[in-house]
Amino acid sequence: MAPALARPESDDCLTSFDEASYEFFGGGADEFHAAYEELEQLGQGEFGVVRRAYHRKTGVQAAVKHLPKSPKSRAELAALSQMRHENIARLYAYFEADQELLLVIELCDVGLLSELLVKRQQGRALGSSDDCVLLMQQLLAALSHCHDSGRIHNDLKFDNIMLASGAKQPKLKLIDFGNSLSLHEAGKTPSDDMWFAGLTFFQLVTGLPFFLMDSDELESLDEQGVYVDPQKMQCDSMYLQLRLSIAKRFASSIALDLLAKMLQLDRTARIAAAEALDHPFFLTVRRAEADPEEVKADKEGRKGSLQSVASTAATVTM
Structure with missing residues (x-):
């Protein structure tokens, strides 16, 4: 299992989440699919694919970035896990599959x-x-x-x-x-x-x-x-x-x-x-x-x- 992210002291920007049931910490591919259902693809870039998903327990939607394991994807994980700001798309959780990282990120719906x-x-x-x-x-x-x-x-x-x-x-x-x-x-x-x-x-x-x-x-x-x-x-x-x-x-x-x-x-x-x-x-x-x-x-x-x-x-x- 991937190491857990440090939980922030304040979750003010997660007001739409039911904190009692929301799985913040990471896991493997099985844990990801148990926690989220993926929907349509939102975009595809040079390094990965982004899909819409929703958290099964809360129904809250998020964006899931599928990134191959690399220094670039690790850099993004390291950066997002450090920052909590209302003007930075927030990392909610991350999971590690065999060949890729799955970053569950705040959905920018506009x-x-x-x-x-x-x-x-x-x-x-x-x-x-x-x-x-x-x-x-x-x-x-x-x-x-x-x-x-x-x-x-x-x-x-x-x-x-x-x-x-x-x-x-x-x-x-x-x-x-x-x-x-x-x-x-x-x-x-x-x-x-x-x-x-x-x-x-x-x-x-x-x-x-x-x-x-x-x-x-x-x-x-x-x-x-x-x-x-x-x-x-x-x-x-x-x-x-x-x-x-x-x-x-x-x-x-x-x-x-x-x-x-x-x-x-x-x-x-x-x-x-x-x-x-x-x-x-x-x-x-x-x-x-x-x-x-x-x-x-x-x-x-x-x-x-x-x-x-x-x-x-x-x-x-x-």
């Missing part, structure tokens, strides 16, 4: 953040809207907890940000810790996560990817002496300023200040997640400056709230 944004009537740009504030606040809270727990996510992107139903608004959930690293592992720091959080922030604000992929545009930039490598997600200060100038069309000066602090090219100068949460951007959802263009961007960003769009979401992916 779906991918990217898919939800596409469904907005006015496109994907959020500007400095309430939605953008709430999403970035939750993402940074998840990263802050991750870093405080001694881990680097190391694979932050839209495909690894999901949403689950909340009382008033969908709740952001950070997923997929298969590439996560310990803070003690050389070569990566929490500031690397913050760079990718900044790229996410840029796309939320503008509805555009930070890195251009069109070959003609890239060739034109190269001829102008501007360095950008979309594959490595690297750029120089000239390219950074060009992209920040685009963000000015959508966001307030307060939002732009935070974005610039997250996208510092010097990783040692990049703002930390905990520090970013204290930024004025999160103190109010109203802008300090009533610039007409900013107000227009705000109104555009507020059309079609996440709550109204989420209520129509019919599929779940992971």
Whole structure:
């Protein structure tokens, strides 16, 4: 039998579970099938399959990741077993079969953040809207907890940000810790996560990817002496300023200040997640400056709230 996970002192985020009957600890394949019934496949990635399942005693649904035993799957298990945060998809239990690990994880029933944004009537740009504030606040809270727990996510992107139903608004959930690293592992720091959080922030604000992929545009930039490598997600200060100038069309000066602090090219100068949460951007959802263009961007960003769009979401992916 696999070693048992340490049970957290607080189970506040498991309010839908009957704690008296819920089997938190792991076991083998037989124990898994006795505790859960698997339903349809939700998704398939490079390293495994995800299926919907429900706990036989409680009826509560979850997502089960079938992962081949490997350093990557062990890294995800190690990371998830360390963390308990409302904005990180929670590990409920794990089981070990002969050739694979079965991770039973909180079901993110609204779906991918990217898919939800596409469904907005006015496109994907959020500007400095309430939605953008709430999403970035939750993402940074998840990263802050991750870093405080001694881990680097190391694979932050839209495909690894999901949403689950909340009382008033969908709740952001950070997923997929298969590439996560310990803070003690050389070569990566929490500031690397913050760079990718900044790229996410840029796309939320503008509805555009930070890195251009069109070959003609890239060739034109190269001829102008501007360095950008979309594959490595690297750029120089000239390219950074060009992209920040685009963000000015959508966001307030307060939002732009935070974005610039997250996208510092010097990783040692990049703002930390905990520090970013204290930024004025999160103190109010109203802008300090009533610039007409900013107000227009705000109104555009507020059309079609996440709550109204989420209520129509019919599929779940992971």
